[in-house]
Amino acid sequence: MPAKKELVKKGKGMKDILPEECLLREKFVDKAKAIAEFYGFEPIQTPYLEKVELFTSAIGESTDIVEKEMYNLKTKGGEKLVLRPEGTAPIVRAYLENGMHTKPQPVMLYYSGSFFRYERPQKGRRREHQQFGIEVLGEEDSIADALVIRILFAILEEATGIKSFSLRLNSVGDKECRKNYQKELTAYYRKHAKSLCKNCERRLKTNPLRLLDCKEEECAPIKEDAPQIIDYLCNSCTNHFKELLEILDASGTPYYLDHHLVRGLDYYSRTAFEFVSEEGLAFGGGGRYDPLAEIISGKELPGVGGSIGVERALETKLEKQRSESAQKPIKVFFIQLGTGAKHKSLYVLEMLRKAKIPAKHSLSKNSIKSQLAIASKLGASYTLIFGQKEALENSIIIRDMETASQETVNLEKLTDYLKKKI
Ligand SMILES: [Zn+2]
Numbered sequence: 001m002p003a004k005k006e007l008v009k010k011g012k013g014m015k016d017i018l019p020e021e022c023l024l025r026e027k028f029v030d031k032a033k034a035i036a037e038f039y040g041f042e043p044i045q046t047p048y049l050e051k052v053e054l055f056t057s058a059i060g061e062s063t064d065i066v067e068k069e070m071y072n073l074k075t076k077g078g079e080k081l082v083l084r085p086e087g088t089a090p091i092v093r094a095y096l097e098n099g100m101h102t103k104p105q106p107v108m109l110y111y112s113g114s115f116f117r118y119e120r121p122q123k124g125r126r127r128e129h130q131q132f133g134i135e136v137l138g139e140e141d142s143i144a145d146a147l148v149i150r151i152l153f154a155i156l157e158e159a160t161g162i163k164s165f166s167l168r169l170n171s172v173g174d175k176e177c178r179k180n181y182q183k184e185l186t187a188y189y190r191k192h193a194k195s196l197c198k199n200c201e202r203r204l205k206t207n208p209l210r211l212l213d214c215k216e217e218e219c220a221p222i223k224e225d226a227p228q229i230i231d232y233l234c235n236s237c238t239n240h241f242k243e244l245l246e247i248l249d250a251s252g253t254p255y256y257l258d259h260h261l262v263r264g265l266d267y268y269s270r271t272a273f274e275f276v277s278e279e280g281l282a283f284g285g286g287g288r289y290d291p292l293a294e295i296i297s298g299k300e301l302p303g304v305g306g307s308i309g310v311e312r313a314l315e316t317k318l319e320k321q322r323s324e325s326a327q328k329p330i331k332v333f334f335i336q337l338g339t340g341a342k343h344k345s346l347y348v349l350e351m352l353r354k355a356k357i358p359a360k361h362s363l364s365k366n367s368i369k370s371q372l373a374i375a376s377k378l379g380a381s382y383t384l385i386f387g388q389k390e391a392l393e394n395s396i397i398i399r400d401m402e403t404a405s406q407e408t409v410n411l412e413k414l415t416d417y418l419k420k421k422i
């Protein structure tokens, strides 16, 4: 007897995006693209697989991402690759590798796609995330930071339906001023080493800036009184940040200064920002990454960018859509009866498609009763009834579902007739 077959299910932390959510995501990306393109951004797609060294050098060995969150794989040829965990390092690599310094600067790019983090799948944590992001490469001026923030702000406002979110902002300084700050921060935390959580004990040794990321209650009071980076910024970093705030003020973009916002990656400098929901959930962010190009190539290339987590940004919209269980009524439903009519039905539907008249149908059903039932369930205003006689005579019946009145029109006149009605 053959063994009982069991379905091979999807991998841990993976998710099928079903039609309803797919459509929402596509609409979101279309709107986001339109906003980015208005401001002169162009699309780019980098590979899903990159060499592991790109991230170990760019992001830093002692970060959570590199230590435990990367999907590593080895090809048959022995090449070590990873599924991209984030979008910025690949885009900077692509800029350098494709000689984009010869184009007019700055180069402004947008992207959309999946990113992968090998997170513990508890609490429904996903391992594949869709992001929409923008990058401005080759510009040091604060106006580039403001542009990135303003665009992401507009996308969140106009493409997600979220009204209550806040923009949190900080400057993490550059290599020089951060060195002093890190020293002060480490000294301060050492004094409290005994009351820190396990993670912070480790961060203190490997990546002190990340101490400010801690969400544990036991560390909260220590974090509260920690020295603030803003007090350690050098003159040029202070001016860069001041100008950014002035531009945001002038453009009517509200923000909060958040001294705990540090983005613990080695390649960040100066501007750091995050978009946070009322419940404190971050669904997007970014910052300036002037040191990144030098870390991965030895070349200097200032840059700033940010991204939005598509799934999180659309969560409320999706829930709302699900709770409004009643479907939007449709205008036209096409019904066919009999073999001759069924065979000709795609011809009629093509006529409607070319005339841009949206129409639903249920071509695999044969009885008029079952097709009418679907039409009324969908709330169709008009049904088109196409039977044997109509197929022979090149005509079609239009039934007004509300009044139950019917009219027969010539097939050639159908689309003009419908356009007038709807
Ligand atoms: Zn902690």
Ligand SMILES: [Zn+2]
Binding pocket: 173, 174, 175, 176, 177, 178, 233, 234, 235, 236, 237, 238
């Ligand atoms: Zn500085």
